[in-house]
Each structure stands twice: as C-alpha cells, then as structure tokens.
Amino acid sequence: MNNRKPISELTGLGPKSQEMLARAGITTVEQLRKLGSIEAYVRTKRVNSAVSLNLLWGLESAITGEHWQNVAKKHRTSLLLALEEREKNV
Structure with a gap:
C-alpha cells in the first residue's frame, strides 16, 4: 500500500x-x-470541538x-481507554 x-x-x-483531518494537518x-487513530482523533478534536466518537471509529x-x-x-x-489515557497525558 502506498502510504x-x-x-x-x-x-x-x-x-x-x-476536511476535519486536513484542518488538523x-x-x-x-x-x-x-499518528494512529487516537492521536489523529485528539488532534482533529483540538481544531474542531464538534468532532464525535464516530470519527475515532472511522x-x-x-x-x-x-x-x-x-x-x-x-x-x-480499548479505544476509549486508550483515548482516556492519552488525554490524561496532555
């Protein structure tokens, strides 16, 4: 796969x-x-607070x-626990 x-x-x-991901760079x-799904989600949520958990699943x-x-x-x-752990370390 061409990354x-x-x-x-x-x-x-x-x-x-x-579009939301692009705004997050x-x-x-x-x-x-x-980045992985958790970090990409966190960065996207930073630039668009309306992001829902559906983006994380996607x-x-x-x-x-x-x-x-x-x-x-x-x-x-497991994703929610990883997200919680990531947000603790901010």
Missing part, C-alpha cells in the same frame, strides 16, 4: 472527516498511520480495514 496517497483514497472517511495515509477503520461498525462494537472499550 503517501491522500486520505481521500481510504475507505470509511467521508468528505467531512477528510493530516492529509496522507502515511501521516494517519504514523479512523481506526481506515487504518485497519475493518468496517467502522465492527470497530465500534469490538474495539470500543
């Missing part, structure tokens, strides 16, 4: 999500993979290739 391709080529992230697959889905609804069901707790 330098734009975020727009990933499945699961619509135009609004892509995240425009390529490489950047998203390097980011994890885009990175792993797993459908976002499966991510929300299977990985919800």
Whole structure:
C-alpha cells in the first residue's frame, strides 16, 4: 500500500472527516498511520470541538480495514481507554 496517497483514497472517511483531518494537518495515509487513530482523533478534536466518537471509529477503520461498525462494537472499550489515557497525558 502506498502510504503517501491522500486520505481521500481510504475507505470509511467521508468528505467531512477528510476536511476535519486536513484542518488538523493530516492529509496522507502515511501521516494517519504514523499518528494512529487516537492521536489523529485528539488532534482533529483540538481544531474542531464538534468532532464525535464516530470519527475515532472511522479512523481506526481506515487504518485497519475493518468496517467502522465492527470497530465500534469490538474495539470500543480499548479505544476509549486508550483515548482516556492519552488525554490524561496532555
């Protein structure tokens, strides 16, 4: 997979999500993979307080290739715990 391709080529992230990520300076697959879903979510939320947890599920889905609804069901707790830990360290 070419990680330098734009975020727009990933499945699961619509135009609004892509726009919010771009405002946070995240425009390529490489950047998203390097940051991971938690850090990308935190950075995006900093520049747009209206961001919901659906973005977190979408980011994890885009990175792993797993459908976002499966991510929300299977990985919800671990993602929320990781997010909580990340926010404690700010």
